[in-house]
Amino acid sequence: MSQINRSAAQMNATVLSNKRVGQYHQIVFGIGDLVKSCRPGNFVAIKVGGDSSRMILRRAFAISRVAESVSFGGTMELIVAPHGAGSKWLCSQAEGAEVDMVAPLGTAFGIPTQQVKALLVGGGYGSAPLFGLAEVLKARGCKVDMLLGASTGGKIYAPMEGKRSVNSLKIYTEDGSMGETGRVTEPIKALIQSREVDVIYSCGPMGMLSAISALVEGSDVVHQCAVEEAMACGIGICMTCVLPVMGEGGKIAMLRSCIDGPVMDGSQVQWQMVGQVPEVSP
Amino acid sequence: MNNFDFSTTLGNAFFNTPIFTASGCASSGKELAQFFDLRDIGAVVTKSVMNKPRYGRPTPRMAETPSGMLNSIGLQGPGIDAFLASDVPWLIEQKSRVIVSIAGETVEEYATLARKVRSVSGISALEVNISCPNVENRGLVFACDPDASRRVIDGVRRTIGGEIPIIAKLSPDVTNLPDIARGVVDAGADGLALINTVLGMVINIDSMRPHLGGKTGGLSGPAIRPVAVRAIYQVHAALPNVPILGMGGVTSGRDALELILAGASGVSVGTASFGNPLAVIEIQRELRELLIAKGFPTLKSAIGYAHRVESQ
Numbered sequence: 001m002s003q004i005n006r007s008a009a010q011m012n013a014t015v016l017s018n019k020r021v022g023q024y025h026q027i028v029f030g031i032g033d034l035v036k037s038c039r040p041g042n043f044v045a046i047k048v049g050g051d052s053s054r055m056i057l058r059r060a061f062a063i064s065r066v067a068e069s070v071s072f073g074g075t076m077e078l079i080v081a082p083h084g085a086g087s088k089w090l091c092s093q094a095e096g097a098e099v100d101m102v103a104p105l106g107t108a109f110g111i112p113t114q115q116v117k118a119l120l121v122g123g124g125y126g127s128a129p130l131f132g133l134a135e136v137l138k139a140r141g142c143k144v145d146m147l148l149g150a151s152t153g154g155k156i157y158a159p160m161e162g163k164r165s166v167n168s169l170k171i172y173t174e175d176g177s178m179g180e181t182g183r184v185t186e187p188i189k190a191l192i193q194s195r196e197v198d199v200i201y202s203c204g205p206m207g208m209l210s211a212i213s214a215l216v217e218g219s220d221v222v223h224q225c226a227v228e229e230a231m232a233c234g235i236g237i238c239m240t241c242v243l244p245v246m247g248e249g250g251k252i253a254m255l256r257s258c259i260d261g262p263v264m265d266g267s268q269v270q271w272q273m274v275g276q277v278p279e280v281s282p
Numbered sequence: 283m284n285n286f287d288f289s290t291t292l293g294n295a296f297f298n299t300p301i302f303t304a305s306g307c308a309s310s311g312k313e314l315a316q317f318f319d320l321r322d323i324g325a326v327v328t329k330s331v332m333n334k335p336r337y338g339r340p341t342p343r344m345a346e347t348p349s350g351m352l353n354s355i356g357l358q359g360p361g362i363d364a365f366l367a368s369d370v371p372w373l374i375e376q377k378s379r380v381i382v383s384i385a386g387e388t389v390e391e392y393a394t395l396a397r398k399v400r401s402v403s404g405i406s407a408l409e410v411n412i413s414c415p416n417v418e419n420r421g422l423v424f425a426c427d428p429d430a431s432r433r434v435i436d437g438v439r440r441t442i443g444g445e446i447p448i449i450a451k452l453s454p455d456v457t458n459l460p461d462i463a464r465g466v467v468d469a470g471a472d473g474l475a476l477i478n479t480v481l482g483m484v485i486n487i488d489s490m491r492p493h494l495g496g497k498t499g500g501l502s503g504p505a506i507r508p509v510a511v512r513a514i515y516q517v518h519a520a521l522p523n524v525p526i527l528g529m530g531g532v533t534s535g536r537d538a539l540e541l542i543l544a545g546a547s548g549v550s551v552g553t554a555s556f557g558n559p560l561a562v563i564e565i566q567r568e569l570r571e572l573l574i575a576k577g578f579p580t581l582k583s584a585i586g587y588a589h590r591v592e593s594q
Contacts, residue, residue, distance in 0.1 A: 005316040010560055047557065054348045056503050056533075056557045102559060232344045232351060233556035236313035239306075239329075239355045240344035254337050254358055259313070275341055275495060282335040 004259055005105065005235050007037035013101040015093050016072055023154045024125050025080045025091040026064075031103065035074025038066045039108030040133035041226055041263040044078070045234035047100035048086035059086040060234050062203065062226065062262070063104065065132030076103070079128035079157055105234050107263040109133050109201055109224055115141040116198040119191060120166070121184055121212060122148045123204020124155050129226065130203055131162035138165050145197070146170070149184025149208070153177035185211045192219050199224065202266070210271035223266035229257040244270040244278065252278050287580040288570055290324070290547050292525045293447025293472030295406045297324040297379060297548065300581055301538065301566035304529045304552030305330050305383035305409055305451070305475075306355065308562075310369035314555065315376065318563040325379035327527075327550055328369065330411040332384075333391050333398075335361035339416060340495030345484040350503030350531070351553060352482050354496035356416045357385055362398050374404040383409035383451070386434075393437040400442050407446055409527075410438055410471070413453035413478035415500045425453040425478070428462050432469040439470030447472035449527055454506075454513045455481050460520035473525040475550070476513045480506050502553040507531030511544045518545025518586050533561065535568020542569075542581070543588040 013029040020026075031038075045058035064077040082091040093099060109129075112118075118137050120130040127148045134144045144165065149172040150156045156171055156178055163169055171179025172186065185208065191197050192215065202212050203226040216223045232238040236259035243261070246268045247253040254277065255261070290300040302324045308314055311326040320326055338358030345352045359365065362384070373380045382405050384395040392410060399408055412434050413425035424430040435450055442448065450471040456462055463474055479500025486493040510530025518526060528546025532538050533554040541549050549569075554561035578584045 004313050005559075008316055008559075010317065010558070055346065056349060056553065057346050057351060058557055100558075230342055230344050232346075232353070233559075235317075235559050237307060237309045238344070238353065238556050239309070239338070239358055240341070240353060242338070242341060242343070242358065277337040277340050282337055 008102055008105055008235065009034060010100065010102045012098045013076070015095055015097045015099065016075060017095060018091070018093060021079075021159065022157065023081065024157055025082065026159070027078050027080055027090070027093070029076045029078070029099070029101070030072055030074070031076045031101070032074050034103055035066045035068055035076060038063055038076065038104040040129055040136055041106070041108040042104035043106050043234070043262060044076070044101050044103035045105060046090060048089045055086055057232050058102065058234055059090065060231050060258075062129040063132065064128035065135065079125045081125050102234065106258055107261055109226070109263050111136055111140060112142065112199060117143045117196060118145070119188070119197040119200045120144060120146045121188070121200060121202040121204070121208070122146070123184060123208040124150045125157045126204030126226070127157045130201065131159065131165060133201055134162070134165040143167055147172065147184050147187065149173065151175065184208065185215065188212060188215045192216065192221055197221055202226070206274065209266060213266040213269065213271055216266065224263055225266040225269070226262040227257045227264055227269065228262070231258050234258045244273040244276070246270060251282060253282070286570065286574055287582070290581055292407055292449060292527060292548060295447050297406070299324040299566055300542070300548040301562060301569065302327050302381065302527065302548055302550045303555065303562055304550035305411060307552035307555050310365070311373050311376070311378060314559060314562070317559040320373070320376050320378035323562050323566060324548060325381050325406055326373055327381040327409060328365070328383055329359060330357055330383040330385035330414060331359050331362050331365045331395070332357055332386060333362050333394055335359065335364065342493060342495055345493050345499065347482070347484065347501065348505060350501055350505030351556075352484055352494060352499030352501055353479070354416050354494040354499035356496055357414060362395055366398060366402050370402055370405065379406045380404065381407045381409055381449070383411050385411040385414050389433045389437045392434045393441045396438040396441040400445065405446060407449055408438070408442065409449045409451055409475055410435060411451045411478070413451050415453070415455070415479055415481045415498065416496060423453060425451070425462060426456055428465045431462055432465045435466045435469035435471050449473040449475050451475035451478055453478045454509050459513055460517055463517045463521055463524070467521060467524050473527060474517060475527040475529065476517060477506070477510045477530045480509060502531065504531040504533055507537060507540070511540055514541055514544040514546050515588065519589060522586065532565060535565050535570075535572045538565055538569045539572050539584070542584050543586070545586040545589065547585050
């Protein structure tokens with residue numbers, strides 16, 4: 001058997017709750033034992049629109065967190081922004097509805113064996129998987145600081161219960177409607193210089209991930225980022241979600257963000273070349 | 283009916299079932315192996331491979347469209363040497379049947395690829411993809427030119443000898459498909475793969491520019507199924523003895539049966555796997571049940587059944 005997609009399975013997941021939180025929907029699914037294979041950073045692919053839908057492709061969502069409870073068994077939370085027709089359909093699913101889900105997919109955030117100082121940086125609803133990650137890091141005895149940013153306060157996702165799993169949380173909005181005015185990347189340089197951080201975990205728009213990679217360059221800080229690229233399949237067969245990444249021997253490879261990601265080493269992603277291909281042949 | 287004869291042949295190659303993956307929609311099989319046993323399907327048709335490693339086209343490479351999608355991958359791949367050294371042995375180790383798909387930029391490149399494929403044992407058939415739409419120069423789409431199509435197939439035929447069947451993959455984006463089909467069969471193709479994707483474009487109304495990095499892309503999915511049915515029906519009518527590997531928007535056993543009735547001896551499942559990793563195996567099960575329910579004694583008796591002349 002291959003190692004690719006090795007924990008993944010297709011299943012019907014039941015919607016246990018669906019709540020509006022600011023501009024997002026917090027949807028909790030019953031997924032049974034599959035919860036045991038889910039790690040922070042993994043994502044799921046959900047069939048949308050029902051059987052007669054003209055939308056033929058699944059939609060990918062980062063797993064916000066998973067839990068095991070006595071009453072519901074394994075549960076999984078997703079934070080969904082109702083942007084397009086597919087995500088709007090998912091947000092309209094009522095309690096008790098069943099959705100066709102393939103999970104878990106992709107790489108996970110690496111969890112350090114030592115008690116490191118971790119900085120978690122989220123842009124928009126990209127913060128969702130960071131709260132599940134924070135719980136895991138906290139349980140390992142890591143110091144967990146979190147920075148969240150968005151264009152405006154309504155796009156910040158920061159649940160009350162999530163705040164308990166971090167040592168500190170700072171919010172930045174570009175319009176100043178919540179937290180400090182400015183971009184989430186602004187305080188990072190000073191934190192690196194004062195050695196306040198060993199590992200940065202990031203999730204959000206590609207521009208933010210790229211900016212953090214630039215700030216980290218030349219330091220000892222490790223940057224693990226969860227990338228976002230348009231996918232058709234989520235399981236590695238369509239080759240649409242590729243990113244230029246420095247590989248072994250100094251050669252750039254076009255890697256699939258669904259199976260070689262979404263979590264990648266930010267220092268290896270060739271951010272300036274995203275949307276291009278190298279001019280010379282591989 | 284456990285003894286239902288579901289087997290099919292493409293040239294001299296025998297397959298237990300008529301359901302295959304489609305080239306470019308299953309990579310080299312490893313990704314789907316988690317979801318079903320590759321031995322259970324007719325064969326894995328691997329992603330078209332070129333002589334040299336290739337980066338493909340820039341992103342975005344995908345746009346979903348009503349009941350379909352455009353892709354603009356541009357034949358990203360490891361090159362034939364790495365592919366034959368690692369991907370094919372892995373598939374053979376899984377006891378999967380393998381159809382290798384090749385793509386080239388010149389007649390010579392196809393012949394080189396065929397020579398390399400010939401040197402590896404365990405391959406059931408060779409798909410010669412002369413119709414990938416995602417190349418810089420449309421002039422390179424050999425399948426749009428009867429003479430160029432013939433030259434490619436002739437070169438491959440001379441190189442590969444008679445050991446494994448050659449299946450020429452054709453484009454529906456031509457004026458006279460039966461003419462092109464006849465040309466490649468005359469040049470030595472044992473079978474035909476119909477259809478490759480249909481050339482299309484999406485313009486992003488925010489940027490007001492073509493959405494795909496490569497501007498144009500190949501349209502696939504249920505949206506093109508009627509085009510596939512028409513192409514298979516036309517070519518089977520013109521060349522009833524030439525086996526056809528049919529493909530184009532098949533998402534159910536019912537769709538697969540439609541292509542078989544039109545004249546396909548086997549059916550590849552492509553884009554459906556993107557939406558459902560179990561699509562190939564589910565379609566195979568549905569097709570088998572449907573053939574039995576319709577009263578066909580064998581799969582082969584259903585091939586081209588839509589062309590039958592009723593006896594008076």
